[in-house]
Amino acid sequence: MARTRGINARRRRRLNVFRTVVLVLLGVFFLTPLFAMFEFTTRGDTPSSPRSLAAWGEIASAPNLISSIVTSLGLAVITSVAMIVLLVPTMIWVRLRLPRLFRVIEFLCLLPLTIPAIVLVVGLAPVYLWVTYFFGDSALTLSFAYVILVLPYTFRALDAGMSAIDVRTMSEAARSLGAGWTTVMFRIIPPNMRAALLNASLLSVALVLGEFTLANLLNFLNLQVEINQLGQANAPVSIAVALGSLLFAFALLVSLSFVDRPRGSSAPPDEGLIAPLAPVENATWGQQA
Amino acid sequence: MTEAVGVATLGTGRAGVQVRLEDLRRRYAGVSALDGFSLTLEPGELIALLGPSGCGKTTALRLVAGLEDADGGQVVVDGKDVTGLPANKRDMGMVFQAYSLFPHMTARQNVAFGLRLRGVKSSERKQRAGDMLDLVGLSAQADRYAHQMSGGQQQRVALARALAIRPKVLLLDEPLSALDAKVRAQLRDEIRRVQLEVGTTTLFVTHDQEEALAIADRVGVMRAGHLEQLDAPGTVYSRPQTPFVAEFVGLSNRIPAMVSGKTAEVLGVHLPLVDETTSDGPAIAIVRPEAFTLAGTIGDTSLDAPLAGTVIATAFLGAVSRITVDLGGGLTVMAQLPTSEASAYPAGTAALLHLRTDAVLVTREAAVVPAPGPAAAAVENVGRAG
Amino acid sequence: MALDLAEATSTPADGRPAKGGRRRLPLAWLGGVPFIGYVSIFLLLPTAIVIFGAFLKGNGGGFTLDNLKSLNQDYVRSAFENSVILSAASALIGAVVGGVFAYVIATGRRDGTMRRIVTSACGVLAQFGGVTLAFAFIATIGGAGFITVFLANHGIDIYSDGVWLYKLNGLVLVYTYFQIPLMVLVFLPAVDGIRPQWREAAESLGGTTWHYWRHVAGPLLFPAFIGSALLLFANAFSAYATAAALVSQGGIIVPLQIGNSLSSEVIVGQQNYGKALAFGMIVVVAIVMALYVVLQRRTTKWLK
Numbered sequence: 001m002a003r004t005r006g007i008n009a010r011r012r013r014r015l016n017v018f019r020t021v022v023l024v025l026l027g028v029f030f031l032t033p034l035f036a037m038f039e040f041t042t043r044g045d046t047p048s049s050p051r052s053l054a055a056w057g058e059i060a061s062a063p064n065l066i067s068s069i070v071t072s073l074g075l076a077v078i079t080s081v082a083m084i085v086l087l088v089p090t091m092i093w094v095r096l097r098l099p100r101l102f103r104v105i106e107f108l109c110l111l112p113l114t115i116p117a118i119v120l121v122v123g124l125a126p127v128y129l130w131v132t133y134f135f136g137d138s139a140l141t142l143s144f145a146y147v148i149l150v151l152p153y154t155f156r157a158l159d160a161g162m163s164a165i166d167v168r169t170m171s172e173a174a175r176s177l178g179a180g181w182t183t184v185m186f187r188i189i190p191p192n193m194r195a196a197l198l199n200a201s202l203l204s205v206a207l208v209l210g211e212f213t214l215a216n217l218l219n220f221l222n223l224q225v226e227i228n229q230l231g232q233a234n235a236p237v238s239i240a241v242a243l244g245s246l247l248f249a250f251a252l253l254v255s256l257s258f259v260d261r262p263r264g265s266s267a268p269p270d271e272g273l274i275a276p277l278a279p280v281e282n283a284t285w286g287q288q289a
Numbered sequence: 290m291t292e293a294v295g296v297a298t299l300g301t302g303r304a305g306v307q308v309r310l311e312d313l314r315r316r317y318a319g320v321s322a323l324d325g326f327s328l329t330l331e332p333g334e335l336i337a338l339l340g341p342s343g344c345g346k347t348t349a350l351r352l353v354a355g356l357e358d359a360d361g362g363q364v365v366v367d368g369k370d371v372t373g374l375p376a377n378k379r380d381m382g383m384v385f386q387a388y389s390l391f392p393h394m395t396a397r398q399n400v401a402f403g404l405r406l407r408g409v410k411s412s413e414r415k416q417r418a419g420d421m422l423d424l425v426g427l428s429a430q431a432d433r434y435a436h437q438m439s440g441g442q443q444q445r446v447a448l449a450r451a452l453a454i455r456p457k458v459l460l461l462d463e464p465l466s467a468l469d470a471k472v473r474a475q476l477r478d479e480i481r482r483v484q485l486e487v488g489t490t491t492l493f494v495t496h497d498q499e500e501a502l503a504i505a506d507r508v509g510v511m512r513a514g515h516l517e518q519l520d521a522p523g524t525v526y527s528r529p530q531t532p533f534v535a536e537f538v539g540l541s542n543r544i545p546a547m548v549s550g551k552t553a554e555v556l557g558v559h560l561p562l563v564d565e566t567t568s569d570g571p572a573i574a575i576v577r578p579e580a581f582t583l584a585g586t587i588g589d590t591s592l593d594a595p596l597a598g599t600v601i602a603t604a605f606l607g608a609v610s611r612i613t614v615d616l617g618g619g620l621t622v623m624a625q626l627p628t629s630e631a632s633a634y635p636a637g638t639a640a641l642l643h644l645r646t647d648a649v650l651v652t653r654e655a656a657v658v659p660a661p662g663p664a665a666a667a668v669e670n671v672g673r674a675g
Numbered sequence: 676m677a678l679d680l681a682e683a684t685s686t687p688a689d690g691r692p693a694k695g696g697r698r699r700l701p702l703a704w705l706g707g708v709p710f711i712g713y714v715s716i717f718l719l720l721p722t723a724i725v726i727f728g729a730f731l732k733g734n735g736g737g738f739t740l741d742n743l744k745s746l747n748q749d750y751v752r753s754a755f756e757n758s759v760i761l762s763a764a765s766a767l768i769g770a771v772v773g774g775v776f777a778y779v780i781a782t783g784r785r786d787g788t789m790r791r792i793v794t795s796a797c798g799v800l801a802q803f804g805g806v807t808l809a810f811a812f813i814a815t816i817g818g819a820g821f822i823t824v825f826l827a828n829h830g831i832d833i834y835s836d837g838v839w840l841y842k843l844n845g846l847v848l849v850y851t852y853f854q855i856p857l858m859v860l861v862f863l864p865a866v867d868g869i870r871p872q873w874r875e876a877a878e879s880l881g882g883t884t885w886h887y888w889r890h891v892a893g894p895l896l897f898p899a900f901i902g903s904a905l906l907l908f909a910n911a912f913s914a915y916a917t918a919a920a921l922v923s924q925g926g927i928i929v930p931l932q933i934g935n936s937l938s939s940e941v942i943v944g945q946q947n948y949g950k951a952l953a954f955g956m957i958v959v960v961a962i963v964m965a966l967y968v969v970l971q972r973r974t975t976k977w978l979k
Binding site: 015018019022023026029030032033034035036037039040086087089090093094097098101104105108111112113114115116117118119120121122123124125126127144145147148151206207210211212213216217224227228231235238239242243245246249250253254 | 703704706707709710711713714716717718719720721722723724725728772775776779782783789795796798799800802803804805806807808810811812813814815820821822852855856909912913914915916919920930933934936937938949950953956957960961964
């Protein structure tokens with residue numbers, strides 16, 4: 001008797017079976033290549049030789065590799081800092097004093113989604129002749145372009161952070177207590193959006209560490225370009241580094257999803273890298289805030 | 290089923306059917322949500338299930354709708370056991386808390402949806418949807434989408450949609466809880482008017498006692514998966530059968546009492562007990578504010594009033610006012626009296642109090658809703674969210 | 676600071692500067708200058724170089740359509756064709772599989788660990804293009820790949836018709852690896868927007884599961900689905916790194932041809948050929964993205 005009428009329960013069970021099957025299949029699809037990479041790095045020189053982690057050890061003894069890792073980390077740091085210095089004061093200022101410019105800033109920040117890196121690099125090549133002229137030919141000059149590449153992602157993260165704290169009220173409160181604009185912009189608002197700043201920085205770091213297109217076509221050596229070149233000479237080592245850098249980015253982005261849990265937040269910050277692609281409508285601020 | 294045919298009018302008088310919920314049981318992860326719940330709705334009747342959140346009222350409604358499976362018991366509609374039927378074969382109109390309109394359809398298309406599924410011809414569909422929108426007073430908004438309507442309008446459309454299929458039973462799951470106070474009262478009366486007009490047997494679930502008392506033929510007060518009391522609104526309010534009902538419905542004072550024999554001594558007054566089987570000993574008496582009258586100010590020696598205290602607050606509530614009196618010893622009580630009389634007792638007045646000798650309910654349990662502070666007693670009981 | 680001079684400008688609630696502050700307004704605008712200046716140099720200028728360059732003669736002089744005409748050659752046309760096929764195929768597979776995946780996640784617990792892990796993983800994998808992805812698939816189904824070797828040991832040769840990993844088919848497979856997670860991320864909000872009340876309302880009105888999908892969930896999700904698929908298309912169309920690492924020779928798709936045009940010797944008079952290619956790419960991506968935005972708007976209206 002008990003089981004004869006479980007229409008809803010039966011449906012739920014069927015759904016659960018379906019969900020499990022889908023999750024398992026996709027899990028296999030997505031984990032296999034990662035496992036295969038690891039498996040590849042443990043192979044010996046010949047098919048019959050025993051498994052070893054030698055390839056991972058060789059990373060340290062590849063001078064080009066180490067220097068490219070240093071380059072990429074340097075790029076990541078410079079890009080994050082430059083992005084924040086450029087974007088944060090502008091966004092605060094626009095919110096407080098130039099609301100009409102908001103749409104323009106938003107458009108410019110999201111534009112790189114429509115101008116892919118492979119297109120941008122065509123126009124950047126002549127610009128970089130001047131960059132090299134003024135700043136030398138260090139690979140770190142790539143940061144200039146990387147700031148542009150990370151804009152769509154960081155803009156959304158920062159915008160969400162600012163919406164959460166009601167910049168306008170905060171600045172009015174500060175100014176009524178005698179703070180000047182500079183105090184508001186640098187000492188009042190940024191400390192209150194630490195999570196958003198961290199979020200935006202981590203996104204920048206993850207993107208810069210994985211960047212290949214610009215570096216390769218502008219002839220700079222960063223981590224990804226080096227991995228690619230090493231791939232021809234020493235596949236196991238290059239695959240080990242590739243896997244390592246991927247896991248590092250993964251750890252960064254997962255930690256990011258834990259950083260950004262504002263108390264009683266409304267919007268789930270799950271979006272991570274996808275935030276810029278979320279509907280444009282969310283840009284409610286000023287009037288409604 | 291008799292849907293597509295039928296009269297063009299919206300139904301007249303009491304066309305409802307009887308609905309019986311018999312010994313319904315439902316457990317979630319070992320916790321009992323419904324524990325042998327039985328209830329009979331007479332044809333055309335509107336019963337409101339009232340109770341705090343988690344009391345099982347929504348579960349009961351969803352079992353009737355077929356949206357959840359009962360672990361035991363049955364639902365009988367018009368003499369037929371529908372317990373084994375899936376929701377889409379039960380012929381029940383349901384109105385949800387909010388946001389249940391299909392957002393890609395206009396009000397008219399929403400209302401016509403059930404008819405479309407039943408294969409009603411397009412022209413008749415349109416006609417009937419129009420009639421239903423008329424009934425809820427929204428003919429002018431027929432071509433609007435949900436996002437173009439207010440919350441109250443959306444709920445009216447939802448009501449029209451539920452009724453358009455001429456359901457055997459109308460189920461309302463807290464349909465007003467997402468609306469603001471003014472719209473809520475207005476729509477509440479509207480729902481009642483429409484329900485009386487179509488005569489559909491209706492189960493209405495709410496945590497708002499005012500709503501339940503205003504709309505229902507009978508109110509069922511629920512607690513922990515079972516029915517505490519099922520009576521006409523006036524009876525539930527004036528003659529609660531259990532302390533829980535007394536405290537949950539309306540406002541009450543909790544006053545220390547001493548039970549002995551068939552009476553309880555409350556503030557020096559001996560009151561008869563509602564439940565004469567109560568064992569002797571100390572208890573808490575639950576006393577309505579109306580049971581207290583203010584009998585004059587101190588110095589007015591002509592009066593025989595044993596209770597004296599100081600008025601600490603007067604709350605004007607329209608025709609009546611509520612006066613909080615400090616009786617000393619950490620005890621405050623609320624009295625309710627006509628505003629015209631209350632003006633004689635501003636805060637600070639030393640007043641004499643009189644307690645009517647109605648039968649009293651006593652309890653030895655903690656308050657239904659723990660009072661926020663000792664002085665506030667059960668004030669918060671009114672209009673709180675479940 | 677100069678900016679402080681603007682302090683006296685009162686700003687009413689609607690955010691527009693008050694009339695009285697007219698004289699000081701230009702100072703406030705200075706605040707936007709650094710950002711706009713930077714973006715002008717590193718984003719707008721390069722974009723302008725591409726767009727105008729596509730119409731300029733290579734020797735620096737005058738307007739011409741020759742660059743665009745040069746796109747009308749067999750190998751360019753086939754590159755565009757291949758790009759469209761690759762993007763469409765990977766977008767279609769990604770959209771269908773990712774759509775189902777998103778549904779599976781949305782029907783789970785919203786605050787569950789599973790959901791958190793999957794969305795975090797998708798966030799990473801959607802960006803997981805480039806060299807690493809190429810290497811991952813080489814290690815999996817390349818000539819000496821894990822799966823290839825495993826299957827070969829069991830008598831199955833996945834390359835009996837030739838090695839396809841480094842061709843268009845291979846790219847489609849590899850691209851699905853980032854397309855599916857991207858689909859999950861862009862489509863999940865729409866699926867989350869589907870309220871359980873709609874299903875229950877449809878049911879109580881007499882609808883079957885089929886009715887529900889046909890009349891309610893289907894029409895509601897359709898614009899979001901198509902929009903997401905378009906986004907996937909644009910994403911695949913503009914991807915360079917993965918293909919570059921996987922396909923070392925030739926330019927079978929447009930991004931690779933653009934890359935080649937930059938790195939190979941410049942033929943005199945053809946300096947702007949790469950810009951014409953890039954311009955063609957902007958046009959395609961811009962159209963697709965515009966459609967995406969339109970469809971996304973509608974979705975937000977319905978599935979807020």
